[in-house]
Amino acid sequence: MKILLSNDDGYLAPGLACLADALADAGEVVVMAPDRDRSGASNSLTLRAPLRVKRAADSGFYYVDGTPTDCVHLAATGLMEKEPDMVIAGINNGSNLGDDTLYSGTVAAAIEGRFLGFPAIAISLVGRAQHFDTAGYVAQRLLQRIRSEALPADTILNVNVPDVPIEHLAGFKATRLGNRHKSEPVISDRDPQDELVYWIGPAGPEQDAGPGTDFHAIKNGYVSITPLHTDLTQHTALQTVTTWLNELPDG
Numbered sequence: 001m002k003i004l005l006s007n008d009d010g011y012l013a014p015g016l017a018c019l020a021d022a023l024a025d026a027g028e029v030v031v032m033a034p035d036r037d038r039s040g041a042s043n044s045l046t047l048r049a050p051l052r053v054k055r056a057a058d059s060g061f062y063y064v065d066g067t068p069t070d071c072v073h074l075a076a077t078g079l080m081e082k083e084p085d086m087v088i089a090g091i092n093n094g095s096n097l098g099d100d101t102l103y104s105g106t107v108a109a110a111i112e113g114r115f116l117g118f119p120a121i122a123i124s125l126v127g128r129a130q131h132f133d134t135a136g137y138v139a140q141r142l143l144q145r146i147r148s149e150a151l152p153a154d155t156i157l158n159v160n161v162p163d164v165p166i167e168h169l170a171g172f173k174a175t176r177l178g179n180r181h182k183s184e185p186v187i188s189d190r191d192p193q194d195e196l197v198y199w200i201g202p203a204g205p206e207q208d209a210g211p212g213t214d215f216h217a218i219k220n221g222y223v224s225i226t227p228l229h230t231d232l233t234q235h236t237a238l239q240t241v242t243t244w245l246n247e248l249p250d251g
Contacts (some may be wrong), residue, residue: 001027001147004084004113006071006106007092008038011056011063015091015125020061022136023088026143030084031061032075034068034105039094041067041105043112053079068109076116086146087113090123091135095160097126099176100187100203101228110156110229117144120156126218127163133189134169135161138223141172154231160214160224170221177226178213 003023007016011033020029032053034041046066051074055062058130062079064071072087074203088107096104113120121142132195138161151157158177162169190196209215217224 001077001086001092002070002080002082002084002086003027003029003143004075004080004118005029005033006034006068006075006087006089006109008041008068008089008109009093010034010097011059011061013037013093015093016061016193017059017127017136018132018136019088019123019139022061022133023143026140030075030080032071033061033063034071034134035065035183036062037069038105039105041069041102041108041242043108044070045073046070050075060224060237068105069112072109072112075111075117084118086141086143086206087116087118088123088139089113089121089131089138090125090159091161092122092124093129094124095126095218096122096158097160097199097218097224098209099180100251101158101177107156107158107228111228114154114156114230115250119151122156123159123161125163126160131163131165132250134164137166138172139167142225151227156230158214158226158228160218160226161220162221162223164221165236168221169223171223173217173222173224175214175217175224175226176212177228178209178215179183214226 044067051066089106092106101107110120110122184202187199214224
């Protein structure tokens with residue numbers, strides 16, 4: 001089995017090294033990750049500039065001066081001698097719960113793998129990032145399950161793992177995405193040249209976080225596993241929009 005790993009924290013991130021170690025016995029592992037932290041890059045591709053790929057002498061990881069999506073796309077569409085059997089992104093340093101998935105480079109790397117036709121998992125560690133080995137263990141378990149029974153072709157697993165020792169995990173739960181209140185306001189500041197600059201404000205507090213959500217599972221010590229798909233069509237609204245269009249005023 002050939003496994004392509006990527007992330008959005010950069011090729012030097014401890015979570016990526018832990019994931020590579022955890023899956024080393026599962027098959028041939030190839031790592032291609034951004035050259036620096038690209039958190040929040042979402043599904044962006046670099047289209048107006050060339051990309052450069054280098055290889056770290058110590059780890060053997062490939063790194064790219066681009067986004068997580070760039071990394072997976074480059075690796076799977078030409079730089080790997082053989083296409084991967086699976087794409088796994090992570091282990092992210094921090095959660096990717098609820099609305100976070102829209103911005104996450106980790107989730108985006110998995111989505112790109114799924115776009116290209118490969119089973120894909122995004123895995124994140126929720127907390128102070130002390131127990132990457134727990135998330136590595138979860139990745140092993142899920143990979144074993146996928147090898148014995150494949151997921152539906154349009155499915156990506158968004159996995160969030162509590163930052164606790166393995167023996168303290170309460171178990172695994174299939175969840176839906178919760179959501180947050182709107183983000184906090186931007187933060188204004190002055191740079192050393194006294195120019196006005198802005199920082200994006202913190203994410204909003206949890207809003208929809210009840211039983212069944214990824215937030216709730218994590219709070220109760222469970223690994224949250226949310227199946228995602230890339231069809232953004234709101235199928236239940238198609239007839240409503242059709243009727244709405246039929247009633248457009250003459251112009």
